[in-house]
Amino acid sequence: MARHGGGMRGVENEDQIELTKEQQKEVRARSLKLLFSLIRPVKLRLVLSFVVVIVSQAFRVVGPMLIAFAIDTALPAAIKNDMTPLWLSVGAYLFAAVATGSLISFFLRFAAKVNQDVLFDLRNRVFVHTQKLSLEFHEKYTSGRVIARQTSDLDAIKELLDSGSSELIAGVLYMIFTAVALVLLDLPSFAILMLSLIPLAFLTRWFQKNTRLNYRKTRVASAKLIIQFVETMTGIRAVKAFRKEKRNQEVYQELTEEYRKVNAKVIQLFGIYDPGLISIARVAVAMILLVGGLRVIDGSIGIGVVTAAILYSRRFYDPMEGLAMFYNAYQSASSALEKISGVLEEEPTVEEAANPTPLTEPKGHLEFKDVEFHYSNGITVLKPFNLNIPAGQTVALVGTTGAGKSTLAKLVSRFYDPTHGNLELDEIDLRQISDVELRRAIVMVTQEAYLFSGTVAENIALGKPDSTEDQIIEAAKAVGVHEFIMSMPEGYNTDVAKRGGRVSAGQRQLISFARAFIADPAVLILDEATASLDIPSERMVQHGLKTLLNGRTSIIIAHRLSTISIADRVLVMEHGEVIEDDTPAKLIAGSGKFAKMHKAWRDSLI
Amino acid sequence: MSKQGTPATLLRIFPYAKSALPRIALGMLAALGGHMLALTIPQVLRDLINGLKNIGTVEALLPLVFIVLGLGLLEAVMVLLRRWLVLTPGTHVEAGMRAKLYAKLQDLPVAFHDKWPSGQLLSRATGDLSLIRRWLSFGLVLLVANGITLIVGFVILIGFNLTLGIIYFAISVPIWVIGFNFEKKYHTTARLSQDQAGDLATSVEQSVHGIRVLKAFGRGDHAAGKFATDALRLRGTELKKAGLIGNLWLYLILIPEFAVGISLFIGIGLVADGQMSVGTLVAFLATTTVLRWPTESIGFLLSMTIDATSAVQRFFEVIDAPVDITDPEHPRAVAVSKGRLEFKDVHFKYPDAAPESPDLLDGINLVLEPGESVALIGVTGCGKTTLTALATRLYEVTGGSITLDGVDIRELTRDDLRSNIAMAFEDATLFSSTVRENVLLGRPDASDADLDQALEIAQAKFAYDLPDGLDTTIGEEGMSLSGGQRQRLALARAVAAAPAVLVLDDPLSALDVDTEAMVEDALRTVLTATTALIVAHRPSTVQLADKVALMQNGKITAFGLHSELIAVNDHYRFVISSLDAAGNQISVEDEVN
Known part of the structure; x- marks a missing residue:
């Protein structure tokens, strides 16, 4: 599990537990950078909240002094029937109490706002960033991990924020003041206090080293747990159908135990650190008592000094437990930050143009110039080729699975960029077009018709968020799904169940078709978008397609050649190459691959 | 939502x-011991310091130092004990509940999963359970220890001076009223925030699983906007929580301080009147300072307890959900099924369908004789997929029955039933493991030869050419495969299970014409011996089957040979045929005419 060496850029080697010095440095630098960038916008408010805490603590400290005053001064006065000092001191005490209470109450609300703003900022950043990352990233990173980063890792950071950074500042200040007072009072006692910091430093170093590794382990273990959970729940039908429950349960229980173990480990570490801290503090007090007592015996200092020194040194350690808890939460959050900052560091391999060339009225002329595509593992999918698709042409792509049809479609929709050569829309390289304009101009519908939770209307409107109800209905009618939608309990306002459970695969495809219809792009790509349709629906769609494709460039990938009858041109692909390219009529009349495929398909019809 | 109160829920x-309870109880004792030490240490320390005056020799000093050291270390030991006692059992409880939740979720029928977004389930399995663990090993322990400390403290206060003690106590009473009110208000908000966190997890889940659609339409911004709205809503609820907590704290600080202030005022009066000594007043006030933390801690302990309560509620919402598809008490066994599958007057309606709506399946009668294969034909959405899901009890019939070899499938264990009937779904779900494990999911003990044969039949021999051959990890955690490749592996999986009955839901939709033809040829050999129910959209798939069943309005309206139906049945022709009598393709225009 723990491999040494290797880069740490982005999510690379993410599950590695032990890091080399350089890796450690790299990872810490990027986590801190993220942390600072999160804090920057709330800097002023953070300072204000520190001030509020300090003032409220000051009012708190005043309390005992007022009690002392009441007993030392107001009591003798009261015995002499002078009640003024008593009224004064009790009045001041109550005032201090009101001030402390309101300030702390205010602080809690105020700090919550600052924390929530930071959290909101981070949540959005991660969400937007993962959306921006290319498909290539998502395909290898897995959905479970993306979810883990955005749920359990963010929770760890939330806990840090909740544990209160402002109290940390107040605690540190309190310790500094106490230490200064001790310097002025009695140097030897101060020296003992400082000496006690040495074992403390060792203890802290031990804690830090161990928790860092173990917290990193908890992040990895928790992500694994989430991945397994998500995979089970999204594939529950197959799990049940193939009786995978028991095996799943074994795996999950093992992962749960692994997570429990590392989690218990970090908690135990803190369970040693905290009493360790208390022990050091108590030993220091006893030492100060011993050294002070010895000096009292030889008469070099008075009892009052020893008394004060002991009280101060006890107080010095008071905020320590709070600090330790904060530090613990920080360790946990920082390993979450390591992971999140890694994801944020990932750059989309398909980058958006910095200075995009405007594409005001896309016509849909596509040109592939010497385009080649291979995966990062070197496997070539598309051999270098040139291809010109004039605006408005309907092109059918046919060929066996794995011939490269989908890859070609993904290049046009810029899910990937060509590894060599360029691909132009209306003479502009796709890489020079802004995302918004590109997505408006080119839309792809795939076989996998994902429905989001929400109403049918919302799912169709995804193609064009500002569309009117009429437009939505028009789109549904065009692809022949209107009647089905109207048969649902609440028509267009019916909530589609999770993953479109209640909508048949064919209907789902029709809805996603309506989505494309309403988007009204200059270039439309249909990648096996009709595979699950039955023949009547297909007929309906084809009818709609004729209107839809009119005046639009379109690329249709379909195994069923019925869809291809409306194409102006057919490209037959094999092993990453276009081997035939002509009008359907000419190809059918010839003796090539397409002619054979077409005949086989014709024969299958009834 | 459960109407139970906080204690009953917990x-x-x-x-x-x-x-874990014995150790938690001991942990409470340790915490209490620590608090009691804290109550005495200041006094002890003061006495010791006063005693310093009389010390003249080192011999007299050393015992004092040892007492201070001893007490201090004892305090540390108490903390160590509390943490050691409580923390490990807490993690066991959490892990146990997590495993139980997962097991329950796997047991719950598909209809439950249709209803529950997976983000909500995930947030229950992660955040909620860790909250419960922390409450159990921290919140509960301190709640009890601090509560007892407070009671002891009050007793001590009353022991110092009855009047003053009662006054202090009386002024503190509103804390309990405020705490009670807080509990009521905070409860709803805490629950809301957890539900919203679940919604947010759902948004994340959908944005990841729907990434291709969002990218294809360039709607990443739109999704982000929606996510931001959800996140903002959660932020609002969290702030509302913080507002309530801030409010509570105001009183938690104010009320004890007022009690101290007024006790001080009256106490000095009492001392001035000679009814109480100064020493007692000082001791009284010193004790109230020690009680400060236990009082204030009520704030976060209360909110933590309520958070934990709604987490427990959310946990039990899943645990209490009825599993209405269960194994029979006395299951019957089908040793070697012959594979006669019969649907007898089967009715089905989804549980969340409108009550007045007609049954989706409205009296299905269909018999598949052993070895017979039947193609199920009908327009999209007519219930074909639902019917296939009934056969393996992914959903339960709402009327009528399904029998396997004459035995009602409800009288078989689910395991038994599902090992006799294997399915291939239209959306091919592969799991993150090797090709081998994925394909042999239904029959892990199958030989390599069986595996090879299954791959051969499904035309999935490409798997041998993957980087690590059949040991290549696929699924989400591994190599991404094309839709056609996934579908062929899913088909191989169904075939490899060597079931008595095969249920295939449009199993070849993602295949190209050539591959489809090859799969069909190979499948025919399997289908001669296996009963099969095949949902088909294409004529080529229909021809795999011996017979054809036509579904219409929730019933089987025609059953017979393809050649018979095509000749006499208009609806069948409408559903399956693309050609008119003259052999030309039918278009919608023709139909309209």
Whole structure:
């Protein structure tokens, strides 16, 4: 599990537990950078909240002094029937109490706002960033991990924020003041206090080293747990159908135990650190008592000094437990930050143009110039080729699975960029077009018709968020799904169940078709978008397609050649190459691959 | 949502926490011991310091130092004990509940999963359970220890001076009223925030699983906007929580301080009147300072307890969900099924369908004789997929029955039933493991030869050419495969299970014409011996089957040979045929005419 060496850029080697010095440095630098960038916008408010805490603590400290005053001064006065000092001191005490209470109450609300703003900022950043990352990233990173980063890792950071950074500042200040007072009072006692910091430093170093590794382990273990959970729940039908429950349960229980173990480990570490801290503090007090007592015996200092020194040194350690808890939460959050900052560091391999060339009225002329595509593992999918698709042409792509049809479609929709050569829309390289304009101009519908939770209307409107109800209905009618939608309990306002459970695969495809219809792009790509349709629906769609494709460039990938009858041109692909390219009529009349495929398909019809 | 109160709800985790309770109780004792030390240490320290005056020799000093050291270390030991006692059992409780939740979720029928977004389930399995663990090993322990400390403290106060003690106590009473009110208000908000966190997890889940659609339409911004709205809503609820907590704290600080202030005022009066000594007043006030933390801690302990309560509620919402598809008490066994599958007057309606709506399946009668294969034909959405899901009890019939070899499938264990009937779904779900494990999911003990044969039949021999051959990890955690490749592996999986009955839901939709033809040829050999129910959209798939069943309006309206139906049945022709009598393709225009 723990491999040494290797880069740490982005999510690379993410599950590695032990890091080399350089890796450690790299990872810490990027986590801190993220942390600072999160804090920057709330800097002023953070300072204000520190001030509020300090003032409220000051009012708190005043309390005992007022009690002392009441007993030392107001009591003798009261015995002499002078009640003024008593009224004064009790009045001041109550005032201090009101001030402390309101300030702390205010602080809690105020700090919550600052924390929530930071959290909101981070949540959005991660969400937007993962959306921006290319498909290539998502395909290898897995959905479970993306979810883990955005749920359990963010929770760890939330806990840090909740544990209160402002109290940390107040605690540190309190310790500094106490230490200064001790310097002025009695140097030897101060020296003992400082000496006690040495074992403390060792203890802290031990804690830090161990928790860092173990917290990193908890992040990895928790992500694994989430991945397994998500995979089970999204594939529950197959799990049940193939009786995978028991095996799943074994795996999950093992992962749960692994997570429990590392989690218990970090908690135990803190369970040693905290009493360790208390022990050091108590030993220091006893030492100060011993050294002070010895000096009292030889008469070099008075009892009052020893008394004060002991009280101060006890107080010095008071905020320590709070600090330790904060530090613990920080360790946990920082390993979450390591992971999140890694994801944020990932750059989309398909980058958006910095200075995009405007594409005001896309016509849909596509040109592939010497385009080649291979995966990062070197496997070539598309051999270098040139291809010109004039605006408005309907092109059918046919060929066996794995011939490269989908890859070609993904290049046009810029899910990937060509590894060599360029691909132009209306003479502009796709890489020079802004995302918004590109997505408006080119839309792809795939076989996998994902429905989001929400109403049918919302799912169709995804193609064009500002569309009117009429437009939505028009789109549904065009692809022949209107009647089905109207048969649902609440028509267009019916909530589609999770993953479109209640909508048949064919209907789902029709809805996603309506989505494309309403988007009204200059270039439309249909990648096996009709595979699950039955023949009547297909007929309906084809009818709609004729209107839809009119005046639009379109690329249709379909195994069923019925869809291809409306194409102006057919490209037959094999092993990453276009081997035939002509009008359907000419190809059918010839003796090539397409002619054979077409005949086989014709024969299958009834 | 459960109407139970906080204590009653929390008590429900007793069975899960039972084994941890002795150690938790001991942990409470340790915490209490620590608090009691804290109550005495200042006094002891003061006495010791006063005693310093009389010390003249080192021999007299050393015992004092040892007492201070001893007490201090004892305090540390108490903390160590508390943490050591409580923390490990807490993690066991959490892990136990997590495993139980997962097991329950796997047991719950598909209809439950249709209803529950997976983000909500995930947030229950992660955030909620860790909250419960922290409450159990931290919140509960301190709640009890601090509560007892407060009671002891009050007793001590009353022991110092009855009048003053009662006054202090009386002024503190509103804290309990405020705490009670807080509990009521905070409860709803805490629950809301957890539900919203679940919604947010759902948004994340959907944005990841729907990434291709969002990218294809360039709607990443739109999704982000929606996510931001959800996140903003959660932020609002969290702020509302913080507002309530801030409010509570105001009183938690104010009321004890007022009690101290007024006790001080009256106390000095009492001392001035000679009814109380100064020493007692000082001791009284010193004790109130020690009680400060236990009082203030009520704030976060209360909110933590309520957070934990709604987490427990959310946990039990899943645990209490009825599993209405269960194994029979006395299951019957089908040793070697012959594979006669019969649907007898089967009715089905989804549980969340409108009550007045007609049954989706409205009296299905269909018999598949052993070895017979039947193609199920009908327009999209007519219930074909639902019917296939009934055969393996992914959903339960709402009327009528399904029998396998004459035995009602409800009288078989689900395991038994599902090992006799294997399915291939239209959306091919592969799991993150090797090709081998994925394909042999239904029959892990199959030989390599069986595996090879299954791959051969499904035309999935490409798997041998993957980087690590059949040991290549696929699924999400591994190599991404094309839709056609996934579908062929899913088909191979169904075939490899060597079931008595094969249920295939449009199993070849993602295949190209050539591959489809090859798969069909190979499948025919399997289908001669296996009963099969095949949902088909294409004529080529229909021809795999011996017979054809036509579904219409929730019934089987025609059953017979393809050649018979095509000749006499208009609806059948409408559904399956693309050609008119003259052999030309039918278009919608023709139909309209």
